[in-house]
Amino acid sequence: MKGGQAKTTLATNLAARIAKARRDILLIDADVQANVTTIFQRDHVCNLASVLSGQVQHLDFLKLDQHFYMLPSGGPSLVETTTQLSQSRYSDTLLRQLLTPVKHGIVIIDTAPSWNDLSRNVLMYVDYIIIPAVSDYLGFSGCDQVLSYIEKFRNQAMGQCNAEVLGIALTRYNPRTNLSQTIRKGLTERWPMLLFENAIEESVSIQEAPAFQQTIFDYRNGRTRGAQMYDTLCKEIMRRIAKRQKEKRNGASA
Numbered sequence: 001m002k003g004g005q006a007k008t009t010l011a012t013n014l015a016a017r018i019a020k021a022r023r024d025i026l027l028i029d030a031d032v033q034a035n036v037t038t039i040f041q042r043d044h045v046c047n048l049a050s051v052l053s054g055q056v057q058h059l060d061f062l063k064l065d066q067h068f069y070m071l072p073s074g075g076p077s078l079v080e081t082t083t084q085l086s087q088s089r090y091s092d093t094l095l096r097q098l099l100t101p102v103k104h105g106i107v108i109i110d111t112a113p114s115w116n117d118l119s120r121n122v123l124m125y126v127d128y129i130i131i132p133a134v135s136d137y138l139g140f141s142g143c144d145q146v147l148s149y150i151e152k153f154r155n156q157a158m159g160q161c162n163a164e165v166l167g168i169a170l171t172r173y174n175p176r177t178n179l180s181q182t183i184r185k186g187l188t189e190r191w192p193m194l195l196f197e198n199a200i201e202e203s204v205s206i207q208e209a210p211a212f213q214q215t216i217f218d219y220r221n222g223r224t225r226g227a228q229m230y231d232t233l234c235k236e237i238m239r240r241i242a243k244r245q246k247e248k249r250n251g252a253s254a
């Protein structure tokens with residue numbers, strides 16, 4: 001919901017890191033701003049807008065790298081498609097209907113800073129939600145807001161929404177400022193089980209990489225502090241997913 005929290009930066013770099021670990025990854029751009037699409041400078045007839053509107057029936061993803069696939073957003077046409085979702089027979093579950101048959105290892109969706117029918121569709125499809133938060137006061141309060149929206153939505157969906165919050169990732173952290181440190185302490189106290197231990201600090205390389213159409217792992221051959229920080233965070237995210245999956249399996253077999 002909140003703008004400028006590093007959602008796109010996290011989604012793109014997490015996807016790239018997983019692809020580098022040789023696991024198939026599909027990155028979906030679900031934002032009209034089409035920032036993921038801009039970073040890779042690739043658009044395609046098969047995009048989220050054309051898929052949701054039924055203009056494209058065969059899902060043909062863009063191949064960015066050996067294990068890295070992408071579905072662009074469709075830019076402005078996604079606005080119209082989103083408004084039409086409410087009239088669809090599957091108003092909240094169209095994305096799930098369309099994507100469930102796609103067996104694509106891991107799917108990561110970069111969302112827009114808004115709450116609308118498309119966000120509802122995303123929540124009905126995904127297993128986990130990661131909330132990036134810039135280490136300032138508005139980032140902190142944005143977490144509160146989005147967590148309560150998710151909770152409310154899950155309650156309304158009455159068991160149909162399986163999306164769980166995987167964690168909160170602190171972004172643009174500045175260890176030298178009192179504000180950043182206070183926000184980190186506040187997040188740790190408020191959501192001890194959610195906050196990822198590894199924060200992403202403010203970094204010039206993270207800001208520069210998209211200008212060169214690169215992820216942080218390709219920019220300067222991945223030899224930057226930004227790449228190191230994202231590598232550590234991505235590993236923590238993947239460990240947490242594995243742990244949650246294991247708990248689910250154990251819960252199911254108990």
Ligand SMILES: Nc1ncnc2c1ncn2[C@@H]1O[C@H](COP(=O)(O)OP(=O)(O)OP(=O)(O)O)[C@@H](O)[C@H]1O
Pocket residue numbers: 002003004005006007008009010031033035111112113171172173200201202203204206207208210
């Ligand atoms: N660790 C960082 N250090 C410095 N700049 C960063 C860092 N992380 C992200 N940025 C920059 O912050 C800006 C916002 O990041 P990004 O676009 O990922 O946020 P977003 O949450 O996707 O925004 P929107 O809500 O508009 O989609 C970008 O210019 C990005 O390069």
Ligand SMILES: [Mg+2]
Pocket residue numbers: 007008009031035110111112
């Ligand atoms: Mg974005």
